[in-house]
Amino acid sequence: MSAHLQWMVVRNCSSFLLKRNNQTYSTEPNNLKARNSFRYNGLIHRKTVGVEPAPDGKGIVVVLKKRSGQRKPATSYVRVRIRRDARGSLRSLRHLISKNKYRRDLRMVRG
Structure with a gap:
């Protein structure tokens, strides 16, 4: 699967998501900034x-x-x-x- 398709699946429903102070963070491995974004995601690339x-x-x-x-x-x-x-x-x-x-x-x- 392409990275874009994986991002569409993972971006809103992942076990690594943290929603705090109206921002969404991600705790997956290899996510350098801990942001929930396509660029920093460590699972899909x-x-x-x-x-x-x-x-x-x-x-x-x-x-x-x-x-x-x-x-x-x-x-x-x-x-x-x-x-x-x-x-x-x-x-x-x-x-x-x-x-x-x-x-x-x-x-x-x-x-």
Whole structure:
């Protein structure tokens, strides 16, 4: 299915929706802004990027959704741990996104 068709199905009825203060938020994985919008949705796009803090508090974990393996959700995500200072982590994240040709519209959302 196309991303637009999936968005039409998911936009008003999803288990990840939160409606507070006349705004709709979304708590799905890989949604960088937590907004319920087509652009930031982490479920419907083929290639998504998510950033999480590392479990031990040192560095970040970048969650990348592979284009292959759409039918196998357990293996469709790759986790890359980056342990550097703030500037080095941001540089590594930008390099990782640009070299793997992930979505350019999300390049400066988190940084």
